[in-house]
Amino acid sequence: MDIDALIAKRVRDLRKVRGYTLDELADSSGVSRSMISLIERQETSPTAVVLNKLADALGVTLAALLSGEPQSVQEQPLARLSDQQVWKDPASGYVRRHVSPSGFASPLELVEVIFPPGESVAFENVVRNVVTHQQVWVLEGEMEVIVGETAWQLDTGDCLAMVLDQRIVFLNSSRKQARYAVALTTFPSNSRRT
Known part of the structure; x- marks a missing residue:
């Protein structure tokens, strides 16, 4: 399944499981009803900011939204590189790879991001339905992360x-x-x- 089809299916399935209409998800997420409908019909590629808002409203992390459903009922503790879901943000061009095995029961999710030079991504909304702890480990390059009012300059290894x-x-x-x-x-x- 390609990534746009996966996103469409995950948003639609999670919305239905939660019992939300398009209007209710729009109200809860701050994403317009028409945008959600376009996403569910695979007529647009949503940005990271839009997906983050939808994930928050649906009570999942962005990583979980992009990871898809398990391929089988049997849990697999190994996620081969070729099986890991990759998504590119159409706004910033950043590439996000969901590294963790899909379907394996674990409280921890791992993601790899390649962040292009000269770009920025702002996540404005506060996660409402779940408390998410995150650690960002810079493997190559440098970047700045602003959390609330505090700016952190991160270099390789930080x-x-x-x-x-x-x-x-x-x-x-x-x-x-x-x-x-x-x-x-x-x-x-x-x-x-x-």
């Missing part, structure tokens, strides 16, 4: 931990791409852990 409960901006103002790993885990919103 790792930044955060809770996704405020505005976060990723900036690559350098002339070279940055490559980083993201590790994240979620908890129900009523069991906040710090």
